[in-house]
Amino acid sequence: MSKTDVVEWLNEHEQFFTDMAKDIWEHPQLAYEETHAVGLQIAALQNAGFTVTKNAGGSETAFIAEFGSGSPVIGILGEYDALPGLSQTVSPVREEIVANGPGHGCGHNLLGTAGVAAVIALKEKMAEESLTGTIRYYGCPAEEVLSGKTFMAREGVFDDLDCALTWHPGTANMTSNFSMQAMVSIKFHFSGIAAHAAGAPHAGRSALDAVEIMNIGSNYLREHILDGSRIHYVITNGGFAPNVVPDASTVWYYIRAATKEQVDELLERVKKCADGAAIMTETTVRSEILAFAYETLPNDTLNGLMLKNMEENPLFFTEEEKQFASEVIASIDPSIVATSKQRIAAFTDDLLPTVNIDDQRMKGVSIGGSTDVGDVSWITPVGQVMTTCAPVGVQAHSWQATACYGSSIGFKGMHLAAKTMALTLYDLLEDHSLIDEAKQEFAKTSAVKLYEPGIPADVMPPNQVRQLIHE
Known part of the structure; x- marks a missing residue:
């Protein structure tokens, strides 16, 4: 042949x-x-x-x-x-x-x-x-x-x-x-207190406010990161009606940089933006990593x-x-x-x-x-x-x-x-x-580092998550 x-x-x-x-x-x-x-x-x-x-x-x-x-x-x-x-x-x-x-x-x-x-x-x-x-x-x-x-x-x-x-x-x-750049895909889920936005706004703690404040912080952060790094986000849950203070809101981030180590560092800084937003709005926040590629x-x-x-x-x-x-x-x-x-x-x-x-x-x-x-x-x-x-x-x-x-x-x-x-x-x-x-x-x-999966051990493919839900 x-x-x-x-x-x-x-x-x-x-x-x-x-x-x-x-x-x-x-x-x-x-x-x-x-x-x-x-x-x-x-x-x-x-x-x-x-x-x-x-x-x-x-x-x-x-x-x-x-x-x-x-x-x-x-x-x-x-x-x-x-x-x-x-x-x-x-x-x-x-x-x-x-x-x-x-x-x-x-x-x-x-x-x-x-x-x-x-x-x-x-x-x-x-x-x-x-x-x-x-x-x-x-x-x-x-x-x-x-x-x-x-x-x-x-x-x-x-x-x-x-x-x-x-x-x-x-x-x-x-x-x-x-x-091509390393990247982490991560969602930040904020939890607050629902209330009538007009009748009792003082009783509410807006999860959407927290998302927006976090995004503002991240946008200011862009000025102080390495050239070529990227921070992208979309708000996937912003509430259901203007007259209800949202008690749950989610923002989905992609964070990219030249190396995984740089992404690790940038991720910690973005997390601080999330933590600060939660403190300012008296809400709580948890994060969920979906992907982490080298x-x-x-x-x-x-x-x-x-x-x-x-x-x-x-x-x-x-x-x-x-x-x-x-x-x-x-x-x-x-x-x-x-x-x-x-x-x-x-x-x-x-x-x-x-x-x-x-x-x-x-x-x-x-x-x-x-x-x-x-x-x-x-x-x-x-x-x-x-x-x-x-x-x-x-x-x-x-x-x-x-x-x-x-x-x-x-x-x-x-x-x-x-x-x-x-x-x-x-x-x-x-x-x-x-x-x-x-x-x-x-x-x-490759001698500069040993490969260790970036995606956490407890994060499963979506089909496994679906199976657990049905079980």
């Missing part, structure tokens, strides 16, 4: 995986509810001869599909959850399929499907060359709420991996040399290998696809598009880039956004690339992204990612010294 055979197999089965990605796109489901995608992927993997373990890490929509035996053990990380409020047709204008419904504005319909394609393609060829080792596809739920892989990591499902590969839909073909730790060895394999499979777009891309971009603020173009201007000015970018300027840079891939990257070496699945200027978590990730542009980027990962798997199984090199790099870069 040659690597050409792997590519030919993927080309022959391209329509099958396009249909899978489209099916998942047409049935978007939110975090921990991704039963449709999981069912499709498990069926395909089992039919291909993989052994499937469900409920990985205690999450109902997490699973592991495995083929082979012995070492090395290499994982492919997949995702499939959608985002709320991003329902959209494949159209360059805003056109919801379901009013306020979910949509794949981050391209996870593509992300997981490419991983499934990669492992099945390699499995089909492993026996022909007697390639030894174990390949796994990790079906990971709830990346959009930054906790699916953290629960899995806490349960040790990644501990025996020699390395792992993943990718993400983007607006260029490039290695992920940068680091920053990502890039691995140059694996990224470079993935880039090499990506370069062997040129990407082409039709005139119709370029026209669709232009129409989508016309709906976006030109200044936003211009800023996005500046980031890759040194490499290309194409709206749909087909060049392969290894941007050395991004090494050591922490960028906005977070992912629970970070936890895995501190357990084992992880290689990651992005491919062109949308035109430059389209922002993730937007309706424009949903439209592109359901189009032929998105599917072409997905097939390139599948080939890149499958060929890299082949290289790693054929030449174990590549894994040794990745491990040596990992040992040096």
Whole structure:
């Protein structure tokens, strides 16, 4: 077998995986509810001869599909959850399929499907060359709420991996040399005393006042935190009627920074804002951590290998696809598009880039956004690339992204990612010294700290919480 055979197999089965990605796109489901995608992927993997373990890490929509035996053990990380409020047709204008419904504005319909394609393609060829080792596809739920892989990591499902590969839909073909931020997702629940807001306001203690005072404190705190750190929040419960002093109110925070240690420090300061607000309003407050993801730790060895394999499979777009891309971009603020173009201007000015970018300027840079891939990257070496699945200027978590990730542009980027990962798997199984090199790099870069799950031991996946409630 040659690597050409792997590519030919993927080309022959391209329509099958396009249909899978489209099916998942047409049935978007939110975090921990991704039963449709999981069912499709498990069926395909089992039919291909993989052994499937469900409920990985205690999450109902997490699973592991495995083929082979012995070492090395290499994982492919997949995702499939959608985002709320991003329902959209494949159209360059805003056109919801379901009013306020979910949509794949981050391209996870593509992300997981490419991983499934990669492992099945390699499995089909492993026996022909007697390639030894174990390949796994990790079906990971709830990346959009930054906790699916953290629960899995806490349960040790990644501990025996020699390395792992993943990718993400983007607006260029490039290695992920940068680091994404660590992040904690936390809710603050305030409790007060209800009263008639007009007849007896003195008898009430407003939980909503406490939330608002906490938010004011956090907003002033922004001036005194490290550059690049982020504090976001939404009030999820502000009371029920203006004439009733709210006795319960909740605010949900995302706190991000370049490292987990910086997030730990910032979290303590935000907690002091909550405690101070409770004192000022004579209410009480308790906090609830929902997710806690590490920053990502890039691995140059694996990224470079993935880039090499990506370069062997040129990407082409039709005139119709370029026209669709232009129409989508016309709906976006030109200044936003211009800023996005500046980031890759040194490499290309194409709206749909087909060049392969290894941007050395991004090494050591922490960028906005977070992912629970970070936890895995501190357990084992992880290689990651992005491919062109949308035109430059389209922002993730937007309706424009949903439209592109359901189009032929998105599917072409997905097939390139599948080939890149499958060929890299082949290289790693054929030449174990590549894994040794990745491990040596990992040992040096990860030596700064020992991985310990950020998510507390008493926090359970939502499905386990539901089971306890019903019991």
